[in-house]
Amino acid sequence: MKIVFSDKLPPKKKGSTRFCFFGDWFLKDDNRGPSWNEEFRGFEVDHVICNLEGCVSGRSLKKRLKAGPCLKMNESSLDFLLRGNTDMWVTLSNNHVLDYGIEGLNDTISLLKQKNINYIGAGLNEKEAWREGVFNKDGERTVVVINFSEGEDDSSARLGVGGVAGYEVGRVANLIVSNKKHNKIVVVVFHGGRERVNLPPPYIQKMLRNFAELGADLIIGHHPHVPQPWELHEGVPIFYSIGNSLFDYGSKSSLEEKGLAIIFEKNKGDSSDVVYAVPFFEKERYLEICPKGDFIYDRLKEGALYVVSQEVIMKSWAYESCRKGKVSFKINLFLLIKLLLMPFRIKKGNKGLRAFVGTPAHQEFLNTYISNQLEPTENKLSGAVINYINEK
Numbered sequence: 499m500k501i502v503f504s505d506k507l508p509p510k511k512k513g514s515t516r517f518c519f520f521g522d523w524f525l526k527d528d529n530r531g532p533s534w535n536e537e538f539r540g541f542e543v544d545h546v547i548c549n550l551e552g553c554v555s556g557r558s559l560k561k562r563l564k565a566g567p568c569l570k571m572n573e574s575s576l577d578f579l580l581r582g583n584t585d586m587w588v589t590l591s592n593n594h595v596l597d598y599g600i601e602g603l604n605d606t607i608s609l610l611k612q613k614n615i616n617y618i619g620a621g622l623n624e625k626e627a628w629r630e631g632v633f634n635k636d637g638e639r640t641v642v643v644i645n646f647s648e649g650e651d652d653s654s655a656r657l658g659v660g661g662v663a664g665y666e667v668g669r670v671a672n673l674i675v676s677n678k679k680h681n682k683i684v685v686v687v688f689h690g691g692r693e694r695v696n697l698p699p700p701y702i703q704k705m706l707r708n709f710a711e712l713g714a715d716l717i718i719g720h721h722p723h724v725p726q727p728w729e730l731h732e733g734v735p736i737f738y739s740i741g742n743s744l745f746d747y748g749s750k751s752s753l754e755e756k757g758l759a760i761i762f763e764k765n766k767g768d769s770s771d772v773v774y775a776v777p778f779f780e781k782e783r784y785l786e787i788c789p790k791g792d793f794i795y796d797r798l799k800e801g802a803l804y805v806v807s808q809e810v811i812m813k814s815w816a817y818e819s820c821r822k823g824k825v826s827f828k829i830n831l832f833l834l835i836k837l838l839l840m841p842f843r844i845k846k847g848n849k850g851l852r853a854f855v856g857t858p859a860h861q862e863f864l865n866t867y868i869s870n871q872l873e874p875t876e877n878k879l880s881g882a883v884i885n886y887i888n889e890k
């Protein structure tokens with residue numbers, strides 16, 4: 499499939515369908531000012547699919563015991579999310595939708611239904627959590643969107659227990675293969691990796707490339723909160739992280755205010771499909787499209803290309819783990835001692851620590867750090883790659 503980087507979209511072709519994917523979305527307070535994606539309003543798209551990273555509830559609910567912050571939004575935030583009459587979807591398989599337990603998820607789902615916002619990736623039972631987004635149009639191939647995540651918590655839906663579509667790689671592989679047998683177009687939306695790191699861990703690259711080899715047509719990642727590399731693997735576009743869309747939490751580095759909107763254009767009949775990638779930046783809860791030639795535009799378009807070889811990803815990950823590991827390893831040890839020694843917080847400490855260490859991206863980071871201390875690997879990375887990794 500062809501990828502076109504652009505700061506504008508050409509007019510929609512007759513009979514085509516456009517899906518616009520955005521990254522992590524969280525709004526702390528009430529709706530104020532113009533709609534967050536006003537700038538994209540001129541874009542002719544049929545469906546918007548955005549990652550709703552948090553619980554939505556008007557109630558006071560108990561926070562879940564977990565590693566990291568708990569995110570909750572007001573009902574009015576969903577009005578801010580809506581975009582005119584465009585068919586709106588949210589992906590819920592992420593590490594925050596269960597922050598206020600099943601009650602919080604229940605409220606979120608009820609409010610989404612009230613506002614006519616469709617959702618995938620989580621549910622009040624396993625079947626609902628693994629429900630795919632299915633887009634049918636008469637006489638055209640069906641488009642299926644699969645959403646799953648790796649999380650910091652034990653929040654996966656299981657038999658009789660609600661939650662998210664969790665880290666079940668084999669299950670996703672089977673879904674891809676069975677949908678392809680029925681000649682469907684398959685889009686995989688994965689939420690995972692390491693936050694605020696400019697490149698994916700090697701195991702995620704391997705997994706997503708494998709999905710491409712199994713027949714997925716387009717693969718989109720989020721969770722790191724910064725844009726990461728993209729590539730065409732055997733002709734399949736893989737965007738390892740499209741960054742935030744609007745993430746209204748804490749102070750942010752410059753890259754956390756940058757993202758990619760991915761517009762998948764499915765054309766009629768046999769005409770080839772296209773993926774448009776539109777770089778944008780967030781400014782006071784409002785998205786502005788980066789003009790061509792802008793530094794960020796070039797970084798997102800060209801910069802990613804030299805870090806997607808498996809060798810460079812491995813070396814970069816080792817470099818990053820060692821550089822940051824020295825600090826984070828000490829902090830984690832400190833946290834471990836602090837959490838375990840506090841007599842009234844043993845439950846929270848254990849749960850938080852178990853959730854942290856149980857997340858594949860954290861394990862990979864610690865493993866790489868420790869193995870590099872025992873047997874240092876030489877990281878002969880180019881200056882350009884080191885700059886790419888270090889930019890904030």
Ligand SMILES: [Fe+2]
Binds near residue numbers: 551594720
């Ligand atoms: Fe996340």
